[in-house]
Amino acid sequence: MRSQRLFGSVAALLAGLVLLAACTSGSGGGGGGFGQGPKAQKALAAKIIFAPADGAKDVSVLNPIKITVDGGELTAATVTNPEGKPITGQLAADKLSWSSGEVLGYGKTYKYTATAKNKSGDESTQEGSFTTLAPASTPRATINPGDNATVGVAMPVSVKFPEGPVPDRAAVEKALKVETSQPVEGAWGWLNDQQVDWRPKVYWPANTKVTVTAKLYGLSFGGGAFGKADLSTAFTVGRNQVVKINTPDHKMNVYRGGALFASYPSSNGKDADPNLNTPNGTVIVMSKEPVGDFSNPRYGYTNVKKKWAVRISNHGEFIHENEENHANIGNRNSSHGCVNLLEPDAKRYFDSALVGDPVEITGSKANFPATSDVYDWLIPWSQWQTMSAL
Structure with missing residues (x-):
């Protein structure tokens, strides 16, 4: 009896398994009758x-x-x-x-x-x-010399910020670049908080081509100010011409490529009065005017016009003709600081001069003050190097 009951239980179990198998195979599952796994996930969006x-x-x-x-x-x-x-x-x-x-x-x-x-x-x-950011101000800048200019061998590169001081000088200086067609040692120096100049250690080599870039747009100047625009210029250094004046000699020598090119008799500033000297120092030709106005009410003369005027400083000194001083030219220093030449000589020099030519003056009691727009060459190179913000 015991064995029969065991057999009956096994039979019932087998019947249940067959029924389960039949139900499973009817689901439309895959191979082997074991069914399909979960559906594949949809690909993620990029x-x-x-x-x-x-x-x-x-x-x-x-x-x-x-x-x-x-x-x-x-x-x-x-x-x-x-x-x-x-x-x-x-x-x-x-x-x-x-x-x-x-x-x-x-x-x-x-x-x-x-x-x-x-x-x-x-x-x-x-x-x-x-x-994008909205600056408190966008100061403009200027650059000199201008594009395609031909300048003398003492011409500095000047970047000016006429609308106000530059708080972050180092940031500005890092944005400036000078490239030359031949190796030239030079450096940037801040003359004041609105002007930075680049000058070579010694005069530019003749015929050097120079490209200057100032990546100022978007640059923070500090104090909420950002640069208004990028600047660039490309200019050429011309022939080497240097004027040398030793005031007691009453003459002006012009050297071209290191050799004496011309010598003109002159009358320079009065020797006895330092306020009227033609001061010592190296300055540059700043501008040229066929006729210059030399009126100076302080000294009692007005409507005074002189020909072939070459400005060499903003302190008031020029090289120009003065036929009214003919007797003293080449003999005695009698001007109020300018270099007086005879008219034919003044015209010849005027025609030969380039903006940026150096004018070296010695022999006077007074020195040029470092107040003119261009006094770069009045500063020794060792001192100039300390004027960089970097």
């Missing part, structure tokens, strides 16, 4: 990354906009300015990034839109915007 991030404020106008993708490739990318016009940009060859190709404007909101597809080919689009 991730689009904006730099600067969506909603960013006070963004630098100098950093390029970057749009990148993770887990796919970019199919389109556009950045528009406040007027709705697309800015220039370039999609990388691998389609993993896009970069802008132009600088941005101050205080403007830009919008971007990018579309990317994932590895399954599904596309997604993302949008955003950011706003």
Whole structure:
């Protein structure tokens, strides 16, 4: 009896298994009758990354906009300015990034839109915007010499900030670059908080070509001020011409390439009065006027016009003709500080002079004050090097 009951239990168990198998196979499952696993997950959308991030404020106008993708490739990318016009940009060859190709404007909101597809080919689009910094002020700067000028061998490069002082001189100086067609040792020096000059250690080599760049746009000057625009200039240094005047000699010698080129009798500033000396020091030709006005009510003369006037300082000194002083020219120093020449000699010198030519003066009781616009060569090189902000 015991064995029969065991057999009956086994039979019932087998019947249950057959029924379970029948139910399972009827579900439409895969091979072996064991059924299908969970459905494959849908591919993730490609991730689009904006730099600067969506909603960013006070963004630098100098950093390029970057749009990148993770887990796919970019199919389109556009950045528009406040007027709705697309800015220039370039999609990388691998389609993993896009970069802008132009600088941005101050205080403007830009919008971007990018579309990317994932590895399954599904596309997604993302949008955003950011706003660039709005400076408290945008001071302009000037640069001299100007483009295509030909200048003398003592001409400095001057970058001026006429609208106010520059708090961060070091930042500005780092943005300035001088390139020359032949090796020239030189340095930047701040003459004041609104002017920085570059001058060579010694006079420029003749015929040097010079390119100067000032990457000032977007640069912080400090105090909330940012540069208004980049500047550049390209000029040429001409022949080497140097004027040498030893005031007691009553003559002006002109050297070309180191050799005596011309010698003109002169009458210089009065020797007895240091206030009327033609002062000692190296200055440069600053400008040329066919007729100059030398009126000076302080000394009792007005409406005084002289020909072939070559300015050598803003202290008041010129080289010019003075036929009214004919008797003293070559014999005695009788001027109020200018170098007087006979008219034919003044014309010849005028025609030969370039802005930036050095004029070296010795023999006087007084020295040139360092107050003129161009007093770079009155400063010894060792001192000049300390005037850099770097």
